[in-house]
Amino acid sequence: xxxxxxxxxxxxxxxxxxxxxxxxxxxxxxxxxxxxxxxxxxxxxxxxxxxxxxxxxxxxxxxxxxxxxxxxxxxxxxxxxxxxxxxxxxxxxxxxxxxxxxxxxxxxxxxxxx
Amino acid sequence: xxxxxxxxxxxxxxxxxxxxxxxxxxxxxxxxxxxxxxxxxxxxxxxxxxxxxxxxxxxxxxxxxxxxxxxxxxxxxxxxxxxxxxxxxxxxxxxxxxxxxxxxxxxxxxxxx
Numbered sequence: 740x741x742x743x744x745x746x747x748x749x750x751x752x753x754x755x756x757x758x759x760x761x762x763x764x765x766x767x768x769x770x771x772x773x774x775x776x777x778x779x780x781x782x783x784x785x786x787x788x789x790x791x792x793x794x795x796x797x798x799x800x801x802x803x804x805x806x807x808x809x810x811x812x813x814x815x816x817x818x819x820x821x822x823x824x825x826x827x828x829x830x831x832x833x834x835x836x837x838x839x840x841x842x843x844x845x846x847x848x849x850x851x852x853x
Numbered sequence: 854x855x856x857x858x859x860x861x862x863x864x865x866x867x868x869x870x871x872x873x874x875x876x877x878x879x880x881x882x883x884x885x886x887x888x889x890x891x892x893x894x895x896x897x898x899x900x901x902x903x904x905x906x907x908x909x910x911x912x913x914x915x916x917x918x919x920x921x922x923x924x925x926x927x928x929x930x931x932x933x934x935x936x937x938x939x940x941x942x943x944x945x946x947x948x949x950x951x952x953x954x955x956x957x958x959x960x961x962x963x964x965x966x
Binding site: 741743745773780781782783785788830832833834836839841842843844845846847849 | 885887889894895896897898899902940952953954956957958959961
């Protein structure tokens with residue numbers, strides 16, 4: 740149980756392209772979804788928290804116009820990196836939780852901007 | 854502000870050589886301490902949640918313990934497949950109603966055959 744699916748697993752695209760990443764909870768309803776960024780050999784950095792039907796709450800220093808988050812249903816959240824540039828290249832990971840349950844993570848998306 | 858420090862940064866063990874990983878934390882009231890395992894290129898996999906000092910949880914070769922200041926992840930007779938990065942995270946009232954996690958930087962464990 741508690742499976743979170745994240746797609747795509749890898750994206751390579753040109754600078755200026757917008758990229759959408761999907762995060763789905765497959766066997767539970769996710770009241771809250773989280774988006775993280777992870778640099779090589781570093782831990783997870785929380786970017787934003789989203790609740791179904793509400794606007795996402797962004798961490799300090801994260802540009803909300805750059806990283807658009809939509810949590811349209813209890814099983815789906817999307818992160819869109821708008822007009823991506825090489826400095827946006829990173830490993831993006833989503834997680835989902837139901838009420839007080841632990842967060843369960845997707846397998847991440849490796850984003851490479853050329 | 855919640856702080857989590859994990860040590861060592863990296864640990865190399867021979868197969869069968871038991872050891873412990875440390876997670877020290879500073880929070881204003883602990884709601885929960887979480888252990889995750891992360892394989893290269895993958896998202897973290899949930900292992901344990903501990904809520905109060907003195908609590909212990911076990912899963913196969915892993916045992917997690919908790920005190921008021923730190924948690925240990927004990928690995929008994931590890932196998933090469935236990936090689937991974939082990940992450941510790943805390944949740945506190947400062948996490949708010951969203952129950953956000955503050956992660957440590959992880960311990961990269963390598964078990965040699």
